[in-house]
Amino acid sequence: MFALPFPVDFLPILAVWLTLLLVIAFAVSADARARDVRFAAVLGAVTAVFGPVALVYYLTRGSYGPREYPPSRWERTAWTLLLAVTGSFVLAATLAPPDPFTQSLYAGGSLLLSLPLAYLVVFRDLWGRVRAELR
Numbered sequence: 001m002f003a004l005p006f007p008v009d010f011l012p013i014l015a016v017w018l019t020l021l022l023v024i025a026f027a028v029s030a031d032a033r034a035r036d037v038r039f040a041a042v043l044g045a046v047t048a049v050f051g052p053v054a055l056v057y058y059l060t061r062g063s064y065g066p067r068e069y070p071p072s073r074w075e076r077t078a079w080t081l082l083l084a085v086t087g088s089f090v091l092a093a094t095l096a097p098p099d100p101f102t103q104s105l106y107a108g109g110s111l112l113l114s115l116p117l118a119y120l121v122v123f124r125d126l127w128g129r130v131r132a133e134l135r
Contacts, residue, residue: 007100007101010100012104012108013100013103013104013107016085016089016104016107019085020051020081020082020085020086021047021048021051022048023078023081023082023085024047024048024051024054024078024082025044025045025047025048026044026074026075026078027054027075027078027079027082028043028044028047028053028054028057029041029043029044029047030071030072030074030075030078031057031061031067031071031075032044032057032061032064034067034068034069034071035061035064035065035066035067035068036064036065036068037064043057076122076123079122080115080118080119080121080122080123081118083114083118083121083122084111084114084115084117084118084119085111085114087110087114087117087118088107088108088110088111088113088114088115089107091106091107091110091113091114092104092106092107092110095110
């Protein structure tokens with residue numbers, strides 16, 4: 001019989017984490033393609049394997065020039081999921097006890113809070129409007 005090297009309670013967190021890596025890879029690759037980066041597909045693949053590359057790309061993407069076309073609906077959806085799940089993980093890791101099952105329950109609950117907020121930030125440009133009001 002096959003034995004898992006981790007508790008079964010960890011499977012939902014692992015599934016969400018792997019899905020998040022694929023979403024990050026798609027979002028980074030699509031943004032790099034829109035900025036006419038030569039290695040957009042490689043950048044997406046490296047991001048899928050090593051997630052922190054996305055943070056480095058996000059901080060340096062201005063040096064690649066402006067986007068040639070606006071983000072598609074799928075790209076905005078990917079950024080929304082990325083922001084919502086990341087916010088959900090941060091809330092769960094902060095508020096939940098250090099138990100994988102409890103953290104996955106907290107992550108699911110906090111996703112109900114972070115998903116509408118991420119939608120407002122990405123699709124309705126809430127952050128851009130706040131910055132404009134502060135200037």
